[in-house]
Amino acid sequence: MAKGKVGQAVGSLGDYLKEQRVSARLSLRQLAAQAGVSNPYLSQIERGLRKPSAEVLQQIAKALRISAEQLYIRAGILSPDDGVGRSVELAILGDAGLTERQKQSLLDVYASFLALNAAEDVAKAQETAPKSAEIDPEDLTTEGKSANGQV
Structure with a gap:
């Protein structure tokens, strides 16, 4: 992800929070206490200076009684366009038995599989697509001419 995009996502997340x-x-203090994070850390998230982990976002969402998925989208962890795999991504993010590093690794592997499958689908579609009428280059030179070369 580009650095500018991350900054925009975090700023957008902070404003939304x-x-x-x-x-x-x-x-700010009440929310920090309910979410189990420090007051200065929550302040930095709101000001767009820090990008919280999925686990922290989940705690904040629970404290605010809002959808963690919305926070994941605003933080740039999930894409709003990815409707198909969202349940897999949410399951990974919501698994308390995984570390943040493990969650990110699984999300990266999953995304690479989806990209590979999409590329294979495109290649198959190109192979099975009807070929345009192929013209033999010699046909271009002899087209419309008689055997002696005259039109």
Whole structure:
């Protein structure tokens, strides 16, 4: 992921978290306590200075009583366009038995499998597509001419 895109995703996440916290009528300290994170860390997330892990996002979502999936999308962990594999990705992210590094590795492997399968599907489609009428180059030179070369 490009560095600029990560910054935008985190900034967008921070703004969204602040909106949700304010609408839930929670102070920064109250939300931090409910989510089990420090007040300064939560403040840095809201200001777009830190990118929280999926586990921290899940804790914040639970404290705010909102969808963790929305936070994952805003943080750039999930893509809103990836409807097919979302349940697999969410299962990985929600598994408390995995470390953050293991979760990211599994997500990377899963994404690479999807990309490989998509590339194979494109190749198969190109192989089975009807070929356009192929013209023999010699046909171009003799087309419309008689045996002696005159039209």
